[in-house]
Amino acid sequence: MMKQLIFREKYVQLLKERLSHEEYLKHYSSKDFIYDKRQVLTLPNIDTTTDLLSKLDANDDYKTAISIYEAYKNLAPIQASDERIWVYLAHVDLYPYMIERRPEVFKGSSSNPSKYILDHWFLSSTSQSSLLRHSLAGLWWAVFLSIDETRGENKYNLTKILFRQIDFATRTLGTYKLGRHKEAVLGILEFIEENGDLFKRKFEDKTRFITKYLNFIGGLKPLSYYDRYFFKSELEKIREKISSIGTI
Amino acid sequence: MRFNNISFPHPVMGISDDISGDISINPRIVSGLDNYDIYIEFFFDNYDIDLLIQGYQAEFICEVTCSDTLYRKIIKSPKPIIELCISRKEVKGRVDFTCLVVSRQFISNYSNAASHIDYRGFNFDIDPGEVLAYFGEFWFNADIRYEKLKAVSSFMDIVENKESEYTNFDLKKNKIEVQLPTLDYKIFSSDSIGKESKYASGFHSSIVLNALIIALYNFEDHKEEYQWAKVIDYRLKNEKEFESLGIAEKENIPEIAQRLLGNPFHRFLETLEIIVNSGKED
Numbered sequence: 001m002m003k004q005l006i007f008r009e010k011y012v013q014l015l016k017e018r019l020s021h022e023e024y025l026k027h028y029s030s031k032d033f034i035y036d037k038r039q040v041l042t043l044p045n046i047d048t049t050t051d052l053l054s055k056l057d058a059n060d061d062y063k064t065a066i067s068i069y070e071a072y073k074n075l076a077p078i079q080a081s082d083e084r085i086w087v088y089l090a091h092v093d094l095y096p097y098m099i100e101r102r103p104e105v106f107k108g109s110s111s112n113p114s115k116y117i118l119d120h121w122f123l124s125s126t127s128q129s130s131l132l133r134h135s136l137a138g139l140w141w142a143v144f145l146s147i148d149e150t151r152g153e154n155k156y157n158l159t160k161i162l163f164r165q166i167d168f169a170t171r172t173l174g175t176y177k178l179g180r181h182k183e184a185v186l187g188i189l190e191f192i193e194e195n196g197d198l199f200k201r202k203f204e205d206k207t208r209f210i211t212k213y214l215n216f217i218g219g220l221k222p223l224s225y226y227d228r229y230f231f232k233s234e235l236e237k238i239r240e241k242i243s244s245i246g247t248i
Numbered sequence: 249m250r251f252n253n254i255s256f257p258h259p260v261m262g263i264s265d266d267i268s269g270d271i272s273i274n275p276r277i278v279s280g281l282d283n284y285d286i287y288i289e290f291f292f293d294n295y296d297i298d299l300l301i302q303g304y305q306a307e308f309i310c311e312v313t314c315s316d317t318l319y320r321k322i323i324k325s326p327k328p329i330i331e332l333c334i335s336r337k338e339v340k341g342r343v344d345f346t347c348l349v350v351s352r353q354f355i356s357n358y359s360n361a362a363s364h365i366d367y368r369g370f371n372f373d374i375d376p377g378e379v380l381a382y383f384g385e386f387w388f389n390a391d392i393r394y395e396k397l398k399a400v401s402s403f404m405d406i407v408e409n410k411e412s413e414y415t416n417f418d419l420k421k422n423k424i425e426v427q428l429p430t431l432d433y434k435i436f437s438s439d440s441i442g443k444e445s446k447y448a449s450g451f452h453s454s455i456v457l458n459a460l461i462i463a464l465y466n467f468e469d470h471k472e473e474y475q476w477a478k479v480i481d482y483r484l485k486n487e488k489e490f491e492s493l494g495i496a497e498k499e500n501i502p503e504i505a506q507r508l509l510g511n512p513f514h515r516f517l518e519t520l521e522i523i524v525n526s527g528k529e530d
Contacts, residue, residue: 220249
C-alpha cells in the first residue's frame, strides 16, 4: 500500500506565485498537471486509495464527499487543515475530478483564470470559511462535521441533508462559529430531518434564518455548552417563524 | 461569545461593574511531545455564586477553540480548577480559552448581593448554560514550539540561491530566509565549517544578525502573517530582558536583535580569543 504524498510548503507557495504568470496558467488547461515530483513529502499514517478517482462524481457533491471522507478518514484535524495535502490532491491524485468539477479554466471560459484557480485549487488561509470553501477540503470537513456514528450504517443521513443545497455547508453554516460545534450542526440537521415538510420550500432562506438565529443566541450563551437537543428545542420554539418564511 | 462592551440581561461577575469583587484565573500551559497540558485555577470572591456552585446549580467551564482545525470543546468542573489535555494533532495556530461560571440548571429568582445598584431589587430567571461569571481569556500558538524558541532555527533558515551572486533576504516566508549564492552555500553547509560549533558565533554575529535586523525593521508589516514574526513577538512579550525594549522605537532594534541572539558579538570575540590563545599554547 502506498503512502499519501503531499506538496512541500515552499512548492505550494511557488504554485500560487506562478498563477500570476500566464505561461503557467496553461498547465491547468491540460489533462494532466505537470509538477516537480521532487517537491513532495510522505504522510506516514495515511495510505492512498487507488480507485478513489473512479468513485468521485462531479455532478454529485454528496457522493464525492463521502468517498473522499472514507478514503481519508484517518486524517487528524491538524492534517485535514493543512493546505499541502489538499493542494496536492487537487493538482495530482484528483486533478481529473477537479477539471471536471471546476472546468472554467480547463475549458477556457473563465474571465479571471488566476483567481478561479486560487479560489478552488488552493486555500486562502486555514480559517474555517476557507477550509469549507475549498473544492476538496470543504467536502471532507462537511462530512466530518455532520457524520453521526451513533446511527450505525445510517451515519451519513444528516450529511445528505447538509448537501441538499450547495451553499449550506460552505457559506451558511460554514460562515458562523456555530458551524464549528458538532452538536449544533447535528441538532440543526436533525431538526430539518424530523420536520421535512417545514423545509420543502425555501430551504436556502430557512436554513440561513435558523443559522443566524442560533448564532444570535450564541452572543449571550456559550453554545458549545449545549448538546443537539438544546438546538432542536430552540428551533422548535421558532417553528412558526420558520414556517412563515417565503409566504409573504 | 464576545465579552467586550457587552451587557447581559442579568448581572455577571467580571463584566464591567455588574458585580463587585475580585475575579481572576491563573493558567499554566505545559508543552509536551504529543500533547499540551493546561492547568487553570479560578479565583473569585462572591458568596451568592459560590453558594450556587456548592449546591451544584452552577459550575466552572473552560471553552477551548481553535479556528484553524474547527476545534471546539467545553471542559466542566465543580471545583475551581480545570485540567485538560489537548493532542497536538487536534490544533494548529491560535488556540483560545474562555473561562466562565455557568448555571447547570434553571435558577429562578437569582439575585446577587454584591451586584451594582442598578440591579438592586430585581430578580432574574436563569436558564441552563447562562453565564454567571466571566474569569477572562487566554491563548497560545500551537505552531510555536515554545521549548525551542531560543534556537535560531525557530525563526530563520539558510538556503541556496542559484540565481544570484549576492545574498538575498526573504521575509515573506514562515521563517526568515537567508538565500546564499551557490558557492557560499556550499562552503556554509560543509561539515568542516557550517556544522562546526566553534564557528556558530561567527555566523550569528554576521549572517544571522544582519538578516534579523532587517527583519526587525520590517516587523510590523509581517507580524500578523508570518510565523517568524509571531515567534519573535512571543519572545518580546514574554521574556524579561525585553520588558523595557519596545520594538516600536527603532533605536532599540540593534539591541533587541543582539539580545535575541544571546549577545553574538561578545560570543564571537570570545571565540576568537579562545582560538588565538589555543594557537599560542600550541
